[in-house]
Amino acid sequence: MLRIHQRLFFSLSLLALLFCLSGSVPSAKSQDSAVEPPATVTANEVKDVADELWCPLCSGVRLDACELKACEQMREVIADKLTAGEPKDDIKNYFVAQYGPQVLGEPPLEGFNWLAWLLPVAVMIGGGVFVWRRMRGMIASKTTEPPPSPAAANNEYYDRLEEELKRYD
Amino acid sequence: MIFDIGHLILLAALVLAAFGILGGYFGGQQRNTRLIQSSFNAVYAVAALVLVATVILWYGLLSDAFQLSYVWNHSERALPTFYKFSALWGGQAGSLLFWCLLLSGYSAIVAFANRHRHQVMMPYVNSVLLATSLFFLTLLVFAADPFKRVGFVPPDGQGLNPLLQNYWMIIHPVMLYLGYVGMVVPFAFAVGALMSKRLDNEWVHTVRRWTLIPWMFLSAGIIMGSQWAYMELGWGGYWAWDPVENASFLPWLTGTAFLHSIIIQEQRGILKVWNVVLIWLTYFLVILGTFTTRSGVLESVHSFARSDVGPYFLGFLVIILFGFLWLLFDRLPLLRGEHTIDSYSSREAAFLANNWLFAGIAFATLWGTFFPMFSEILTGERISVAAPFFNKVNGPLFLLLLLLMGVAPLLGWRHTSLAAFRKQFTFPTLAALGVGVFVFVVARSLYPMIGLAICAFVVATIIQEYVRGVQARRSTTGENALVAIGNLWRRNGRRYGGYIVHIGIVLIGVAVIGNEFYQQSLSVTLATGESATVGRYQIVYNGMQTDRQANLMEFGAQLEAFHLDSGQQVAVVVPKRNIYDKAPDMPTSEVGLHMSPIEDVYVVLNGWDDGGASATFTIYINPLTMWMWVGGIVLVIGTLIAAWPNPVRRRNESVRALAYATGDD
Numbered sequence A: 001m002l003r004i005h006q007r008l009f010f011s012l013s014l015l016a017l018l019f020c021l022s023g024s025v026p027s028a029k030s031q032d033s034a035v036e037p038p039a040t041v042t043a044n045e046v047k048d049v050a051d052e053l054w055c056p057l058c059s060g061v062r063l064d065a066c067e068l069k070a071c072e073q074m075r076e077v078i079a080d081k082l083t084a085g086e087p088k089d090d091i092k093n094y095f096v097a098q099y100g101p102q103v104l105g106e107p108p109l110e111g112f113n114w115l116a117w118l119l120p121v122a123v124m125i126g127g128g129v130f131v132w133r134r135m136r137g138m139i140a141s142k143t144t145e146p147p148p149s150p151a152a153a154n155n156e157y158y159d160r161l162e163e164e165l166k167r168y169d
Numbered sequence B: 001m002i003f004d005i006g007h008l009i010l011l012a013a014l015v016l017a018a019f020g021i022l023g024g025y026f027g028g029q030q031r032n033t034r035l036i037q038s039s040f041n042a043v044y045a046v047a048a049l050v051l052v053a054t055v056i057l058w059y060g061l062l063s064d065a066f067q068l069s070y071v072w073n074h075s076e077r078a079l080p081t082f083y084k085f086s087a088l089w090g091g092q093a094g095s096l097l098f099w100c101l102l103l104s105g106y107s108a109i110v111a112f113a114n115r116h117r118h119q120v121m122m123p124y125v126n127s128v129l130l131a132t133s134l135f136f137l138t139l140l141v142f143a144a145d146p147f148k149r150v151g152f153v154p155p156d157g158q159g160l161n162p163l164l165q166n167y168w169m170i171i172h173p174v175m176l177y178l179g180y181v182g183m184v185v186p187f188a189f190a191v192g193a194l195m196s197k198r199l200d201n202e203w204v205h206t207v208r209r210w211t212l213i214p215w216m217f218l219s220a221g222i223i224m225g226s227q228w229a230y231m232e233l234g235w236g237g238y239w240a241w242d243p244v245e246n247a248s249f250l251p252w253l254t255g256t257a258f259l260h261s262i263i264i265q266e267q268r269g270i271l272k273v274w275n276v277v278l279i280w281l282t283y284f285l286v287i288l289g290t291f292t293t294r295s296g297v298l299e300s301v302h303s304f305a306r307s308d309v310g311p312y313f314l315g316f317l318v319i320i321l322f323g324f325l326w327l328l329f330d331r332l333p334l335l336r337g338e339h340t341i342d343s344y345s346s347r348e349a350a351f352l353a354n355n356w357l358f359a360g361i362a363f364a365t366l367w368g369t370f371f372p373m374f375s376e377i378l379t380g381e382r383i384s385v386a387a388p389f390f391n392k393v394n395g396p397l398f399l400l401l402l403l404l405m406g407v408a409p410l411l412g413w414r415h416t417s418l419a420a421f422r423k424q425f426t427f428p429t430l431a432a433l434g435v436g437v438f439v440f441v442v443a444r445s446l447y448p449m450i451g452l453a454i455c456a457f458v459v460a461t462i463i464q465e466y467v468r469g470v471q472a473r474r475s476t477t478g479e480n481a482l483v484a485i486g487n488l489w490r491r492n493g494r495r496y497g498g499y500i501v502h503i504g505i506v507l508i509g510v511a512v513i514g515n516e517f518y519q520q521s522l523s524v525t526l527a528t529g530e531s532a533t534v535g536r537y538q539i540v541y542n543g544m545q546t547d548r549q550a551n552l553m554e555f556g557a558q559l560e561a562f563h564l565d566s567g568q569q570v571a572v573v574v575p576k577r578n579i580y581d582k583a584p585d586m587p588t589s590e591v592g593l594h595m596s597p598i599e600d601v602y603v604v605l606n607g608w609d610d611g612g613a614s615a616t617f618t619i620y621i622n623p624l625t626m627w628m629w630v631g632g633i634v635l636v637i638g639t640l641i642a643a644w645p646n647p648v649r650r651r652n653e654s655v656r657a658l659a660y661a662t663g664d665d
Helices: A002-023 A043-050 A069-083 A088-099 A111-140 A150-168 B002-030 B033-062 B069-074 B081-089 B092-113 B122-143 B168-182 B184-196 B202-232 B243-268 B272-295 B301-306 B310-335 B347-379 B387-410 B418-443 B446-477 B481-491 B493-518 B626-643 B647-661
Strands: B520-527 B531-534 B537-549 B552-563 B569-573 B576-580 B583-590 B592-594 B599-609 B614-623
Touching (some): A043 B520, B002 B033, B033 B069, B033 B081, B033 B092, B033 B122, B069 B092, B081 B168, B092 B122, B092 B184, B092 B272, B122 B184, B168 B272, B184 B202, B184 B310, B202 B272, B202 B626, B243 B347, B272 B310, B387 B418, B387 B493, B418 B446, B446 B493, B493 B626, B537 B614, B569 B599
Antiparallel strands (some): B592 B599, B599 B614
């Protein structure tokens, strides 16, 4: 009975997934049909896998918390695979093969994606070297403090002027 | 009829803004007082007109004028009145109008407050403020008209997005926008200073408070947004590093860097170019953030093509980029530093390191946010860059920043002697070691140990600074400690208020460490009367209750949390699902929450069977989360202390300027 229910659910979900992919209109779960994982797999075991994966349709939403029908179906697949005894990493790899690296929350370390990781590091190092060299240059050329610059004196003058002007307001 | 007038009012505001820009520019160039006065008048008039237009749209929302496309799409008859009011910022055209309203309001206050000051700079400041208003008015008139008609009068509206029907969504966007839009003001002064060639410290003195106030709103807005995400999105967290969050965080990072680096310019007359660049970056990121959230370019490059406002934003960003760079290069000779840095162990050097870290975090965040777009354009592959990336890249940088927050106040201007070093660092280092050892013994984990030890270091530094300040006052005036603290705030609010802000940041840091490393969770299906055990709690499910509200049906699961050891009831927790009449396929989640200083019990209702005979929950135990909200309040209080006007301080400003020039503090 449960199996028929699940199969029906699976085909409906697949339809919903196609719908989502074509129009990217999210359709969320109906209120009275909580996903009941097979008796051997607990909701928690499914969550354990799902919270390391990301919704392929939304940006920045974890699979375990996503409300889309498509993600509900993905959690269903996780439950099936766990029942079949597949280890966590294999399940994750299956989703990467199905949906691409989007289901990982970070760019994989390959090809063009290396740039995502390397550029911030390069900028930090480059910026650090730049700041340090500037500072070293300044410290090396340290001279005795010049008298207050004309700009500062000007500034003070204007402050005083403005204060005086205010009194006449 | 009245809505046609609304459209015409926006058109009139647009024309006036254009006129005011020219008046300010040519008035400033030719020192023509009548033209300058016109630019002031244009600022006031645009503010008044935009206010009237906004009131008309509010009237449309509150009177259910569904013949307006905006009202039809973002409201409904049964919507509670305060959500009808807040629907102004619930959709594109309305939120752009709201942006424009806040900007023109800020502009009018700035113009009025400075009508007799900065005579050379103000015409240009008016021009920049009006130019920004002009851009938004152009959008409102030509691309996103809030007064557009449907063509018939629909009997009811489509309703407001259910996710926005939450009390945080009334106040959070207002705070965020006040912060976002307010950052235009310091930028306008920077451009005013460049245009009028008044590049001494005058503009920096002026914008300090005009930056602090928007910064406070932006910080409060970001924290309220986290609170909303925590309560409403139901994934156990408060910050997902999603593009919209990052859009608000980016100007906060550069704005915070700016607030710190102008201190060095004021004290030592260096970093003049960098300060102008930083506030320009902040302005650029504000416009870029509005662009990315409004055009949908980050969800998919294809939605950009469908967006009405996207091309306008892109054009404006190009103008800001090249216009500013041209102006900067032209004025470069006037931006030479007056002094140098004397030593690595000086406060100037610490401020430079602070700016390096803030700029680095801002770059990494910007890069990570836009990387999926670059990847899609260049390789055709969609990548998601989410929390794991940002935590790995930014986490260590934030830790360094936290450490610097403790170290910098201990260093003197220009140079710190070895004796001063020893005197300053002993107590904070001992405090850090004490907390580090304690955390290691209790929890045996490395990263929280480092993080919490650094937090302790910062707090110890601040306590030491306060104790010394109070002692100094007591020895000279004999006043009691509380009065002395009050006087420290009053006389040097900038420094001692700043320390309070730092305490707020440490509290937020402690909450992040608690959540990042010690969160526990369990997903479980319970029948009525069954219980589950998470952490120190046993949680019992007592069945489902339904409740009819004005425009929604509320389903609440009744749960009780008991202490595992004592068996005592801790709290009744009711996670809910709301099914909205107008969006039945988009149920929202309201988490069930018991908040306490040690940890939150946080329950999400995932679904249920047989009318609630059994239900599936995700239960989280979130340690120390409350301190994030407390930290937010402390941060706001600290900023207010730092920004509070003080007549004594104002009088002493010129005296202090001389003292700084000779290296005293």
